[in-house]
Amino acid sequence: MKVIVRDLGTEENVMTGEIKPEIVGNEDAIRFTKPIKVAAKVQRVDNTLVVKVKVDSGFASICSRCAEDVVSDLQSEFWLDFDIPAGVETIELDDDIRQEILVGLPVKILCMENCQGLCPRCGKNLNQVQCQCKKD
Numbered sequence: 609m610k611v612i613v614r615d616l617g618t619e620e621n622v623m624t625g626e627i628k629p630e631i632v633g634n635e636d637a638i639r640f641t642k643p644i645k646v647a648a649k650v651q652r653v654d655n656t657l658v659v660k661v662k663v664d665s666g667f668a669s670i671c672s673r674c675a676e677d678v679v680s681d682l683q684s685e686f687w688l689d690f691d692i693p694a695g696v697e698t699i700e701l702d703d704d705i706r707q708e709i710l711v712g713l714p715v716k717i718l719c720m721e722n723c724q725g726l727c728p729r730c731g732k733n734l735n736q737v738q739c740q741c742k743k744d
């Protein structure tokens with residue numbers, strides 16, 4: 609999504625758009641499963657572009673305790689601001705929006721809140737089976 613700052617007055621502008629998940633391009637543990645729907649309120653305040661962003665998407669990752677796949681919806685809201693350098697006519701929002709979404713995700717993603725994880729001795733998924741290993 610591009611904001612044409614040249615045409616912006618001081619009033620609030622509403623923009624909507626979609627960021628494709630394939631260009632999210634992070635090969636880390638988290639990937640987007642749907643296009644990222646963006647609704648943004650954009651306002652120019654002097655030489656700063658202030659953007660209130662609302663996103664709606666979904667992501668897939670693996671549980672940090674049991675390593676099972678986790679697929680989840682994702683909604684979040686945040687503010688971004690951008691300096692508007694003199695002479696610049698457009699500002700691209702996509703990278704910063706993706707970045708902010710990833711930063712906002714929990715560091716440890718769990719398949720469920722009380723995931724039992726894997727047995728440290730036999731490696732069985734304790735959500736599915738009760739193993740016979742002795743607990744210390």
Ligand SMILES: [Zn+2]
Pocket residue numbers: 671672673674675676718719720723724725
């Ligand atoms: Zn789990």
Ligand SMILES: [Zn+2]
Pocket residue numbers: 727728729730731732739740741
């Ligand atoms: Zn075990």
